[in-house]
Amino acid sequence: MRKITFSFNDRVKLIPNDFMYGKFYLLGAMAVIFLISGLTSKGFSYKDFSDEGGRAILNVFFAYLSGIVITPMLLPYLPARSFSLKGFYTGSLIF
Numbered sequence: 001m002r003k004i005t006f007s008f009n010d011r012v013k014l015i016p017n018d019f020m021y022g023k024f025y026l027l028g029a030m031a032v033i034f035l036i037s038g039l040t041s042k043g044f045s046y047k048d049f050s051d052e053g054g055r056a057i058l059n060v061f062f063a064y065l066s067g068i069v070i071t072p073m074l075l076p077y078l079p080a081r082s083f084s085l086k087g088f089y090t091g092s093l094i095f
Contacts, residue, residue, distance in 0.1 A: 011072045018068045026064050030057050059095070066094045 037053030038044050070090040071078075078086040 008073065011075070014072060015069055018072070022064070022068065026061070029060050029064075033057050033060055062094045063091060066090045070094070 033056045034053060035044075037056050038046060067087060067090070070093070071087050074090065075086060078089050080086050080089065
């Protein structure tokens with residue numbers, strides 16, 4: 001058992017499990033981004049959140065999807081050996 005292979009279908013089957021396992025981390029990251037993006041020099045303002053905060057939350061969500069969906073599916077096809085570099089490739093595709 002030195003070499004275990006996972007087919008493309010096996011990788012796709014794990015996506016819902018990974019998504020449900022990390023949903024609380026995603027919601028926590030979105031809440032932190034929401035709070036940070038509303039801070040101004042005068043305090044907290046929901047009016048300043050409209051453009052920058054919404055884009056920041058979408059970026060967090062797309063980065064999460066990149067790590068949960070795209071990277072596991074393309075893992076054997078990406079050219080690097082380290083997982084962090086493979087994640088960098090798929091993250092740069094999203095942004």
